[in-house]
Amino acid sequence: MAGLKVAVIGAGSISEMHLTSYQNHPEAELVAVCDLVEERARQAADKFGAKKVYTDYRELLADPEVEAVSICTWNNSHGEISIAALEAGKHVLCEKPLCTTVDKALEVEAAVRRSGKLLQVGFVRRYGTNTTVLKKFIDAGELGEIYYAKASYLRRLGNPGGWFSDTERSGGGPLLDIGVHVIDLCWYLMGRPKVKSVTGNTYKKLGNRSNVQHLSYYQAADFDASKNTVEDMANALIRFENGASLMVDVSFTLHAKSNEVAVKIFGERGGAEVEPDFTIVTEKHDTILNVTPQIDNSSFDFMAGFQNEINTFVDCCLGRAELISPVEDGVELTKIISGIYESSEKGIEIQF
């Protein structure tokens, strides 16, 4: 069988989704796992049947058996490892965000061109069933031109701590961690219009609120209540050259009554709510219709989304499909996110 030999770099929380999805794929063979923490890499390798374990990604990349890698490390290393992997002749699936700076993202894009290898950005929400169904409606023109979108990803208490709250390793807080998902999802569904300007605000008002009791939330393995250098919340207005606009707000913590994930797009002929409950809104015979697509999961289906992302990556590596989330889109998102941070810092709108 001419399959694909893959390795996973970074064996923390999200690697489980990559490893499981590769294991489920009949044509993917998992050959190696790498993590700075050897024990973590070994446990993952044992669980998922990989023969080799590395602690230095450069050694893994020198292994001729490896044809493609998933990069599941801290954000600050995505660019460096992607470039090294491409130069070593490997296809790359890089977790979001592609990079923490625009300069690095452009270097990755240049490395993709130079190497002739593929790079898929892990914008997993593009691969959710709700998104793939909605995309068909949009592509068929059923929503008309989309001119406005609105996304919220608000956690009232959910700063994961560890590397997530260390700007050195994460590159930013909720804007970069969870904002990138919903901004990308809206932008993708809007037809990826060229960004014209961004204006944004970030706030560091509440800290990580590690004092709060009786409410549980995800904490990274190396959570340390005394360390937090990222913003609590961010908001932004993004303008596109075609006149469309996108409003977004995100938080790790906020005095909100409850958590909220909402992704909505509005077009000339119809609209849609992708999250929290997939609904298509339209008008027929002078009547407004809220249409509920009958699919197994009306919200983002995590397992299916990752499986679809990995299936697409394998198909692309084997030359059977076109990338859905190519490097250029990772560069554009890095531009948008960096622009929002810059706008907030300088107190002005950033024009592109």
Ligand SMILES: NC(=O)c1ccc[n+]([C@@H]2O[C@H](COP(=O)([O-])OP(=O)(O)OC[C@H]3O[C@@H](n4cnc5c(N)ncnc54)[C@H](O)[C@@H]3O)[C@@H](O)[C@H]2O)c1
């Ligand atoms: N697509 C999604 O929905 C989603 C969800 C969570 C996280 N992520 C992304 O996945 C990445 C990892 O997040 P996580 O939650 O798994 O974090 P994690 O802390 O659980 O795991 C990260 C792992 O990477 C290892 N690592 C860091 N630098 C390394 C290097 N240079 N070489 C080898 N190993 C290295 C760490 O030791 C750790 O085990 C992040 O970029 C994050 O943004 C994506």
